[in-house]
Amino acid sequence: MREENGLILSNTCIAKDTYKMMIQAEMAKDMQPGQFVNLQIQGYFLRRPISISYVDDEHCFTIVYKVVGDGTQALSKLSANDEINIFGPLGSFYPIEDEKEVLLLGGGVGVPPMLELAKCYRKQGTKVDVVLGFNDADSVFYEDEFKALGCDVVVATMDGSKGVKGTVIDAVDAHHITCDYVCSCGPRPMLKAIEARYTRGYMSFESRMACGIGACMACVAKDKKEENLYHKICKEGPVFPIGKVEF
Structure with missing residues (x-):
């Protein structure tokens, strides 16, 4: 993981209250399916966790987000050639299994x-x-x-x-x-x-997240089988095997 200023290449509305943003950043080459990034939006203290949607190439990735509050509303107002501070890639990812x-x-x-x-x-x-x-x-x-x-x-x-x-x-x-x-x-x-x-x-x-690295304990989920065992969704997740954690 790293912190980096990414260059916004586009930020377009693709459905009702839903936007697709393409970002140029060196961290794209390290991204795996299911991981997320934490975005710093100017004027807001907490970063916004957004799933990585698509890795376009080694230097560019795409996110899709829904406008649900003031922070994502501000995110939707950003334009091509604006910069945005990114922390990531974060969290676990989907393993690619040998399935037919x-x-x-x-x-x-x-x-x-x-x-x-x-x-x-x-x-x-x-x-x-x-x-x-x-x-x-x-x-x-x-x-x-x-x-x-x-x-x-x-x-x-x-x-x-x-x-x-x-x-x-x-x-x-x-x-x-x-x-x-x-x-x-x-x-x-x-x-x-x-x-x-x-x-x-x-x-x-x-899940609602604050730090994105498992330090603040704001996004824990209980293990389904082991008593008194909890998992940090932002660090050990967000991807888990089916049946691993309680809702």
Whole structure:
């Protein structure tokens, strides 16, 4: 990990309240799927943790974020050629296993890190099924980007305005997807539903974080099997094996 001033190459709205930012930074060459960066936004004391969505090349990476408060609103106002201070890459990452087929489940702002993971699996020739879950059609993004990698893509929306009506699990059932090795990222209700069905694979947890390096103990989660054992989501996670930590 390192601290670095990155150069913003673009910052564009790609869906409802959702932005994609491309950043030029030397740390891009060290990034793995599932890791995140902590961004310093001028005027705000705490950094904002944002998942790494895609590593474009050794000197450039992409993040996708949703405007949910003043900090991300300020982030959305930055433009190409602005600089932004970055700390990273941080956290654990999805291991690339020797599987013939994998199922990637992403919900909302949990969709972005799935793109780099899909790229890594497609690079080794693995069949990749992708199910993307959103609230409505206006919130959908990255469908075409996954298809461009050669993935089989299904979209679910809670209001039924695009794709399958319901959750990512509803979409899996509707399309009879049988793959049992799953990597996922999304809101906790979604992860709970995934854990209730699947035992093989990994999931990434969304959590409020402060330091990003495990020092402040603000993002701990209890181990499911070992009593009195807790894990720091920002350092030991955010990626854990399915069934490893409690929600």
